[in-house]
Amino acid sequence: MRTSNLGTVSYAPGQVPTDAAEMQRFFSSELQKIAASIAMLSLGHLDKTTVAPIKPRDGDIRYADGSNWNPGSGVGVYYYKGATSAWVFLG
Numbered sequence: 444m445r446t447s448n449l450g451t452v453s454y455a456p457g458q459v460p461t462d463a464a465e466m467q468r469f470f471s472s473e474l475q476k477i478a479a480s481i482a483m484l485s486l487g488h489l490d491k492t493t494v495a496p497i498k499p500r501d502g503d504i505r506y507a508d509g510s511n512w513n514p515g516s517g518v519g520v521y522y523y524k525g526a527t528s529a530w531v532f533l534g
Contacts (some may be wrong), residue, residue: 452488456478489520501525506534 454477455534462468489506495514496503507530509518514530521530 451478451492452483496523498531499523499525505530 457469457476459474461467489504491508492505493508493511493524495512496505502519503523505514505523506520507514507518514521514532516532520533522533523529524531
């Protein structure tokens with residue numbers, strides 16, 4: 444079983460067990476992973492992004508790593524301004 448990283452906002456569902464006896468443990472684990480992701484979002488956490496989003500939408504916010512993906516001003520937080528199709532550096 445993969446251990447969940449509580450420092451990230453992403454969620455990937457685990458493999459559903461075929462043994463019905465394992466279902467309670469599985470659902471409990473999945474709910475904990477979902478709750479941890481929601482908690483990180485509510486605290487304003489952003490994971491570093493290493494590649495540009497394929498289809499950014501107006502108002503998207505990303506934390507760019509500044510090396511693999513550098514939208515213009517290096518590492519930092521950016522928002523996507525759809526009217527100009529540009530990532531705007533916030534800091």
